[in-house]
Amino acid sequence: MELLDVARKVRDNAYVPYSRFKVGAAVRGASGAVYHGCNVENVAYPEGTCAEAGAIALMVASGETRLTEVAVIADSPQPVPPCGGCRQKLAEFGDADTLVLLATTSGKVLHTTIGELLPGRFDASHMSEVG
Structure with missing residues (x-):
């Protein structure tokens, strides 16, 4: 699929x-396995979970980290990009050139990458002097 x-x-x-x-x-x-997630709202609005975060959590819970x-x-009328927090989460587990498909239910698809979504990303290389 x-x-x-x-x-x-x-x-x-x-x-x-709510929304x-x-x-x-x-x-x-990296194994080829597919992990999925959907957004989950909460009446205390900032306590919800994004779909991307859910998919990443399932991947990590299943033992993968790439x-x-x-x-x-x-x-939506146009493909919806991940929020800022999810962009950073994607950057944690994927490379800058990792393909990201953003789509609408009506069939519009935008092809981009993690690097294009989050240029100048913060990553582990910024912490090379720590510890």
Whole structure:
């Protein structure tokens, strides 16, 4: 199954009683396995979880720490990019040239990379003098 199809399917499970804005995400681990997540809202609004964060959490819980491809889908006029926090999370587990597919439910797809989404990213190389 294509990565975008997995994201589309898991989007249906999003828990969004407040915004009604469903997002689905899927990441492919270095092993080739696919992990998925959907956004989960909470009445205490900042306590929700983004779809990308959920997919990454499932990947890590399954024993992988490298991703090679990302797909995110939402019902919006234009493809929706990950929030700033999720961009940093993607950068933690993927390379700058890792493909990111951003899509709408109507079929628009934007191809980008983690590096394009988060230029000048903070990474482990910035901490080389620590400890």
